[in-house]
Amino acid sequence: MHSSNSIIKFADNTTMVGLITNNDETAYREEVRALRVWCQENHLTLNFNKTNDMIVDFRKQQREHPPIHIDRTVVEKVESYKFLSVHITDKLKWSTYTDSMVKMAQQRLFNLRMLKKFGLSPKTLINFYRCTIESILMGCITAWYGNCSAHNLKALQSVVRSAQHITGGKLHALQDTYIIRCHRKAKKIIKDNNHPSHCLFTPLSSRRRGQYMCIKAGTEILKNSFYLKAIRLLNCHH
Template sequence: YDCTATNSSNIIVKFADDTTVVGLITNGDETAYREEVSALTHWCQDNHLTLNVAKTKELIVDFRRCREVHTPITINGAAVERVSSFRFLGVHLAEDLTWSVHTNKTVKKAQQRLFFLRRLKRFGMSPRILRTFYHCAIESILTGCITTWYGNSTAYNCKALQRVVRCSERIIGGELPSLQDIYRKRCLRKAGRIIKDSSHPSHKLFRLLPSGRRFCSIRSRTSRLRDSFFHQAIRLLNTS
C-alpha cells in the first residue's frame, strides 16, 4: 500500500508480482521519471525485494518530429533495455501505439491451437465438443482484452484474426460468432458496468445529454483516440 508514485506526473501500476512505472515527460525533463524509478528501487531494497533488471524493459512513446537522444535508465548500476514493444498483462504494447504486433502474435498462437481442433475432429468428437474447445482454447485467445485493441486494429489485422474464426467454422461445420460482434457486445457490457459504478474512475466520461436518451460524445482530434474504447462505447450506446 505504501508503494505509490511520488510525483503527480507518474503512475505506478501493480498486478501480482508485476510493477509498471508510467511517466509523463514534459519539455524533455525526465527528472521526475528517473526519481520515481530510483524511489521504487529503494522501496524494493527496504522491503527485501529484488528487481530483476534482465526482465525489466523500457518503452518510450514519442510522436515528436525531432526526438532527443534518451539516456537509458539504470537500476543498481545496470542499464535497462529499451524495447519497441513488450507484453503487459497479456497485451503487446508497441511504441507507436499500433496493434500489429499484438494481432500477429495472437493469430500465431490461435493457429497453433487449430492443430488440436483438427485432431479432435479426426478422433470423431461431436460438434458440441469441438465448439466448446473452440470457445475455451481459441476464441479466448482471439478476444483477450478485445475492448482495448480491436477498435484501433487495421482492416488487414482484423481480417487475419477473422480468418482463424472461418477456419474453425470449416473444421467444426457450423457458424461461430464473428469477432466484430463479440467486440460490440463486450464494449456495451463493459460500458454498462462503468455507468452503474459511480466510483469507477471513468464513470464521469459517460454523461447523458439533457434528453436523457443519448450520451455526450467525447471530442477527439486523432483517429487513434476516436477509435479507442470510450469513444466506441459511447457510439455503440447511442446507436443501440
Template sequence: MSPFLYSLFTHDCRPADGSDTIIKFADDTTVIGLISDNDETAYREEVDRLAEWCDTNNLLLNTKKTKELIVDYRRNADPHPPIYIKGTAVERVSSFKFLGVHISEDLIWMTNCSKLVKKAHQRLFFLRTLRKNHLSSDILVNFYRCTIESILTNCITVWYGNCSASDRKALQRVVKTAQRIAGAPLPAIKDIYRKRCLKRAGKIIKDPSYPSHGLFTLLPSGRRYRSLRTKTTRYRNSFFPTAVRLLNSAT
C-alpha cells in the same frame, strides 16, 4: 490469491508525483511516466524511489528483466538518455509483452495480432484432431470458445479498435477456419468486440468510483451520452470514444 496478496503487501509502494503511475499485478510492477516539456525528472526519481523501496522491503529488483518502452510521436524528438538502476542501464525495447498483450512503441497492434493468430493456428490442430475422432459439433464449438476464441479476444477492448484492416482479416480467417472444422456458426471477432465494449462500458457507468466514470456523461435528454472530442484517429478508435458511440447507437 497471489495477485491480491502481492497488491496488499505492497500497498505503500505508490507514486510520489501525479504524473507517474505504478501498476502492480502478481510479482509484476510497471512504472508509467507522463513526460511534459522534456522534463523527465519526476519519472527518473520515481524509478529511483522504487529501487530504494525494494531494498528497504527485502525485494530483489531484477534489472536484467526490466525493460523500458518510450511512446513518443514528436517528429523531431530529442534522444532520451537511458534509465539506470543501481548503475545498470535498463534495456530499451520497441515492444514488450504486458499481461498477455504485446505493446509496441508506436501503438500499432500488428505484432500483437500476429502473435495471437500464430497461437490460435496451433490450437486449430487440436480442433481438427477432435473432429477426426467424430466428436459432436457442440463439443467442437465449446473447445473453440475455450481454447481459441479466448486467445483471439484477450483484452480485445484495448487493441482491436486500432487494428489495421489486414490484421482484422487475419483474425477473422482463423474464425472462418474453425467454423468450417466445427461445422457450426461462430461469432465474428468484430461482434465480440462490440459486445465486450458495451459490457465494459456498462460496468464503468454503474461504478462511480471508476477513474474514467466521468467520461460517460448523459446529455440533457437523458437518453444519449455526450460524445468525446478526439483530435487523432488513434484516440477516436480507442475504447472510450468507441464505447460512447456504441451506447448511443444502441439507444
C-alpha cells in the same frame, strides 16, 4: 506517488507508467528511484534482465531521452513490451500482438481437427474452440480491435472461418464480440468514479440524458479507439 505516474502490479510483475510533460522527466525518474528504494527496504530484488524502458512519443520533433539507471545499471530501451501476454509497441500498433495470436490459434486448430477425426460431436468441438481458441482471439479485444489493420483483421477472421468449417457450427464473429464488450466495458467505467478513464466520458445536456461524449475525441490517437466506439454504442442504445 506523483499524480502523473501510476504503478500497475500483477503477482510479481510491476509496471510503472509516467506521463512526461514539457520534457520534464523529474517526477518519473524520482518514482523509479523510490521504487528501487522500496524494494531494497522490503527485501525484494529487481530482475534487471526483465526490466525494460519503452517510450511512446508521437511528436513530430522527438528528442533523445537519457537512459534510466537503476543501481548504476542502464535499463534497456525497447520498441515493444509484453504486458500480461499483450504485445504493446511504442507506436501503439497491434500487428505484433495479432500475429502472435494468429500463430497460436492456428496451432490449436490442429487439435480441433484431430478431435473431429476422433468423432467428437459438433457441440464438444465448439466448446473446445471457445475454451482454447476463442479465448485467445478475444483477449483484451476492447483495447486492440478498433485500431487493427485490415490485413490483421482478415488473418484473425480466417481463423474463425477455419474453426467454423471444422466444427460445423455457427461461431461468434470478432466484430460482434467487440461491440458487446465495448458496450459492457463503457458502462462499467461510467459507474466507477475511480477508474482512470472515467473522466473521458462526459454526459451531455439534461435534454439528452443518458448520452455521452468523449472529451478528447478530436485527438488522432483516439480516432479508432475503444472510447469513441463505446460512446457511439452508448448513445445508440439510448
